[in-house]
Amino acid sequence: MPQGSSTSKVSRWDHHGREHVVRVLRAGIQRTIRCDTCGWRRGAQFLPWLKAEEHLAEVHQATVDPATARQSSR
Numbered sequence: 453m454p455q456g457s458s459t460s461k462v463s464r465w466d467h468h469g470r471e472h473v474v475r476v477l478r479a480g481i482q483r484t485i486r487c488d489t490c491g492w493r494r495g496a497q498f499l500p501w502l503k504a505e506e507h508l509a510e511v512h513q514a515t516v517d518p519a520t521a522r523q524s525s526r
């Protein structure tokens with residue numbers, strides 16, 4: 453879980469090995485999440501990372517966590 457930064461992101465790979473990134477932007481207590489791939493955006497007051505993962509999975513079929521993939525490939 454990211455800590456101490458005002459901008460963070462969630463990245464997932466799809467079945468074709470393409471990376472999709474959703475950025476989490478913070479403005480005060482309000483958080484906005486924005487998808488680099490399709491430009492989708494929405495406000496997310498709670499658990500923006502969860503919403504980001506949902507979007508990536510549903511719209512881009514991107515469910516592979518790069519960090520996990522890297523570990524399991526060894």
Ligand SMILES: [Zn+2]
Nearest residue numbers: 487489490492
């Ligand atoms: Zn998207």
